[in-house]
Amino acid sequence: MNASSLESEVRSYSRNWPVVFDRARGSRLHDRDGRAHLDFFAGAGALNYGHNHPVLKRALLDYLERDGVTHSLDMLTAAKEDFLTEFGARVLAPRRLDYRVQFPGPTGTNSVEAALKLARKVTGRQTVVAFTGAFHGMSLGSLAVTGNASKRAGAGVPLGHTWRLPYDGFAGGQVSGLKLLDSMLADRSSGLDLPAAVIVETVQGEGGVNPAGPAWLADLAELCDRRGILLVVDDVQMGCGRTGPFFSFEVAGITPDIVCLSKSLSGYGLPMALTLFRTELDVWQPGEHNGTFRGNNPAFVTAAAALREFWADSALEKQTEVRGALFDERLGELAERYAAHVSAHRGRGLAWGLAFRDAPVARRVADAAFARGLLVETSGSEDEVVKLLPPLTAGDDELAEGLDLLGEAVAATVGG
Structure with missing residues (x-):
């Protein structure tokens, strides 16, 4: 056959x-x-x-040849400890980011699902604001905040609890989604309840490579902070240096409440994802959100090696x-x-x-x-x-x- x-x-x-x-x-x-x-x-x-x-391959081969642990769920391993140490020292500390690190599962949509779930748990609110042209993954929660009609159609069920805004430059920039959101939240008769979070890509990849302007991103962050809305940046595709800095949002000088990472995080194409969030948002109970393959140790090994090789300067x-x-x-x-x-x-x-x-x-x-x-x-x-x-x-x-x-x-x- x-x-x-x-x-x-x-x-x-x-x-x-x-x-x-x-x-x-x-x-x-x-x-x-x-x-x-x-x-x-x-x-x-x-x-x-x-x-x-070659550097990442050598690190992986050495780990496998010494019978390093490959699967561990969220047990403590030397590979995880090494990755967290490197990530803290080379990524978080230089940027003064006080984030907790969650391993939600191996893919980008796992990271987004964890972010949405956490935002709703922290705030007690249900609605999430997303943007035209957005792509956040193919599982149901991620599809709900995705814009593409054909991808959404594959869900087979209604996708709700989302309010859609025009992205930066939508319709030739004639409509300001941020002014619309701010105005509706200011009007108690608008019918829009205060959302739990806003989720955004700083550069929409699947949406057609649409970069948001740094000023627009800064205005979005200010609006979220002023209104008490959590800001989630989906950096699954544009993180890990794709736009230059490690995080794509650095160009705007903002600090999101929650950040989603995956894709190039392992450095070697091995499945790995993180959800980062401010320490005070870490309200999870043990095991409240998990996944069998959240402990991909070979990915920890290559990710740590990538941080040492590419992010020392x-x-x-x-x-x-x-x-x-x-x-x-x-x-x-x-x-x-x-x-x-x-x-x-x-x-x-x-x-x-x-x-x-x-x-x-x-x-x-x-x-x-x-x-x-x-x-x-x-x-x-x-x-x-x-x-x-x-x-x-x-x-x-x-x-x-x-x-x-x-x-x-x-x-x-x-x-x-």
Whole structure:
């Protein structure tokens, strides 16, 4: 029996890239036929440090070879202790963040579910404010605060207890979601009860690579603080250095009440997630929220190694910011050259999108890129955006090569 015939119709990426991948190193995936593919997808942001980084791989192999504990639920292990020590010293302390660390389960949606549940428990309130274009995961609580209609439709049940606001720049910036929220909370006849929390991505990835402005984020944080609403930042895709700083919200100078992390947290593509929250919000009872795979020790090992390797100083952050300027320039040139077809380019750090006026064109450009050996995905409400997430560790020559290949794909698709 053919192996692919056994897999559910729910599969997606294998349809876009119909090859069998066999090995990977750095910024390249190699298929079974020996062809190399430059990876500007990076596991949808789960491989910020590339494939099989040698330092992380060595740490993992050493741990496994000495029979280190692999599964432990939330028992104390040397691997967990090492990770927490490194995370506290290299991430929390330098940023003066007084956060407790919860291991909610291995994926981003687990982190979001824990955040929503905790916010409701702390405040005693039910409603959560979310934004147009948001994506927070595929489990029911996360879907309730997700904006995409097709993903929400898969829930099969009503998704409630959410109030939706326009994100920064929605409808050309003609509608201010923050002013609307503040005005309705000020009016006792508005019908809007005080929400438990606001959940936001500082850069919407699946929503089409939409960056919120630092001033908008600062205004949101101020509004939440003034009204007594918990602010949750979903940094699952844009955290761990994707936009430059370790946390994507640092650019706005804000301190969220709760932060969701996953994807590149392990540094090696191993499942791992955290929910961070201010110490005074730690009102959980033992075992009140848990998950069988919340103690992924191999992920602790590679995550600790990644913190030592990449976050001992600000070199990676500065490099990513410089490269972000390069992407802005190169994609801006593409957008100008093909203005009849490209509506915008946008992004921050090494998360970028090229938006097309006719949505199907984006898919054709991504297919043309794949034919040339470049992996990119699409995002946005109509999949109208070609999304670029190269490894932060890619070489300058690899980034230039990928941008050249993308330019060729656009030219081949729209002509000229």
